Amino acid sequence: MTQPTILWLRQDLRLHDQPALVAAAHEGAVIPVYILDDAAAGSWAIGGAQRWWLHHSLTALDEALQAKHSRLILRRGDTAATLASLMQETGATRIHAIRHYEPWWREAETALGDALELHDGNHLARLEDVTTGAGTPFKVFSSFWRAIQAHLPPPEPLPVPHTIAAPAHWPASxxxxxxxxxxxxxxxxxxxxxxxxxxxxxxxxxxxxxxxDVAAYDRRRNLPSEEGTSRLSPHLHHGEVSPRTVYHALRKPAEAAAFLRELAWRDFTSGVLLALPRYGDTNGRPKYDALPWRKGAGAKADLKAWQQGRTGYPIVDAGMRQLWTSGWMHNRVRMITASFLVKHLLIDWREGERWFWDCLVDADYGNNAVNWQWIAGTGVDANMFGRIMAPLSQSEKFDAADYIREWVPELKDLPAAAIHDPDDHGVRPAAYPAKIIGHREARERALAAAATLR
Incomplete structure (x- = not known):
């Protein structure tokens, strides 16, 4: 028999449209491997909600592989060292993998050297091909969106290999x-x-x-009380489905422009990581390093109230409770809750980013960081810091009454006219907290903090 080939799996836990698998299967026997390497990512080791998902996703992948008379090998430790050890154990001389853009994965890819062959498969287009005239990654989404049009539609998804040959001897798992x-x-x-x-x-x-449902996405995605989003984000994050599979499944992409922009946003945020690998920890605009974020006991208490959904702002509290209970939050509400933490409570965006990282089943390093910096106004492509979302009017504008009733049961009996702001209508139940801070007071405090940077 020929020497086996290692298939290194990360956030690409699928058999369909899996170019690294196709290449490995073409060469002969395949050893699929997943390595849990918390040390490589450092403080960005996957959070609790992702770990729950990973357990079940790996279980499903192993079952799919066994149906093909293969299996999944699990190892824990330093990625490069573990793969090198597996090559010695099995006689493998080549590793196939899908390219990733998180800085710790790029470091591991470099360490593996010529033994590693990388494939593109987790994005709509090869990011190194979607660049500015100077050949650098885009830092502004509108420009990136125009440029990626030349690479669409993406290639058709690859089918699952008919057979996945097993090695003569399986390594320990x-x-x-x-x-x-x-x-x-x-x-x-x-x-x-x-x-x-x-x-x-x-x-x-x-x-x-x-x-x-995609034709109605542009309207319904902003309505928390409706099921108007695809809920594909955790599947895309863990690579259980590829973006090009999603693209071609739309059948009529012309009717899905708003959704395709969001799909392309995932590519864009990976491109930002190419330009700024430490974007999850560092302000995209250095002048915001001097912003006087609140610290101390008061800020810690407010952060805890935000995390627990006890701010006195129903739409914010509903979102934070949905996050804790289900590992996910509606897109519009993500923006509202993030803006509330940064602008109303004047707490560093990185505190919220870390909480989302631990609580979201779809927490993606690039996406999470770029989204938080967009809201905070600190990013390379960002909302203005002075634009402060009004959570009470947002709640009413986007008809979030039923959403609040579902996630904040203390308010379920309030009429729609009062549920967005029970304090203002004088009907706040005793079991529900008063506003942690008034909207006008919070806005003035945030603007005063921003004014110190001028």
Whole structure:
């Protein structure tokens, strides 16, 4: 038999449209490997909600591989060293993998040298081909969106290989349960299974069903009380479905312009990482390094109230409770809750970014960082800091009454006219907290802080 080839899996946990798998299978026997390397990412090791998803996604992937008479090898430790050890154990001389753009993955790819062959498969287009006239990654989305049009439509998705040849001898593998990815004491993930089924099968089903609703996406995506979004984000983040599979499943992309912009935004945020690898920790605009964020006991108490959904702003509290219960939050509400933390509470955006990182099942390093810096006004392509979202009027404008009733049960009996601002209508129940700060007071404080930078 020929020497086996290693398939290195990361956030590409699928068999369909998996170019690294296709290349490996073409060469002969394949050893699919997933390595849990928390040390490589440092403080950006995957958060609790992602770990829950990862456990179930790896389980589903192993079952899919076994149906092809293959299996998934699990190892834990330094990625480059572990793969080098596996090559010695198995006699493999080549590793196939899909290209990733997080800085820790790029460092691991470099360390593997010529033994590694990288493939493009987690984006609509090869990011190194979508660049400015100077050959650098775009830092402004509108320019990136215009440029990526030349690369659309993407190639058709690759089918699953008919056969995945097994090696003569399988290397030893960890047991998934030994990784303790699932929370136990306490098990805060009980609501996750109600909303999510991790794995490629559900990802493909959602992608192929989404064409029925995508035409209404531009209107419905802003309405928290409606199911107007695709809910594909965690499947895309973990690579259970590829962006080009989603694109071609739309059938009529011309009717899906608003959704395709959001799909392209994922590519854009990966491009930002190419230009600014430490974007998750560093302001895109250095002048904001001097912004006087609140610190001390008062800020810590306000941060905790925000995390727990106890701010006295119903739309904010509904979003934060949805996040904790389901590992996900509606897109419009993500913007409202993030703006509230940064502008109303004047708390550093990185505190919110870290909370989302731990609580979101779709927490993507590039996407999370770029979105938070857009809201905070600190990013290379960002909203103005002085633009402060008004959560009470946003709640009413986007008809969030039923959404609030679902996630803030203390307010479920209030009429629609009062539920967005119970304090103002004098009907706030005793069990629900008063506003942590008034909107006008918060706005003036934020603008005064920004004025110190001029």
């Amino acid at each position: 960890d047991t998934l349960t030994d990784w303790d990815l699932l929370p136990t004491a306490p098990d805060w993930s009980q609501g996750f299974a109600t909303d999510w089924t991790p794995g490629e099968a559900d990802a493909l089903a959602k992608a192929h069903d989404w064409h029925r």
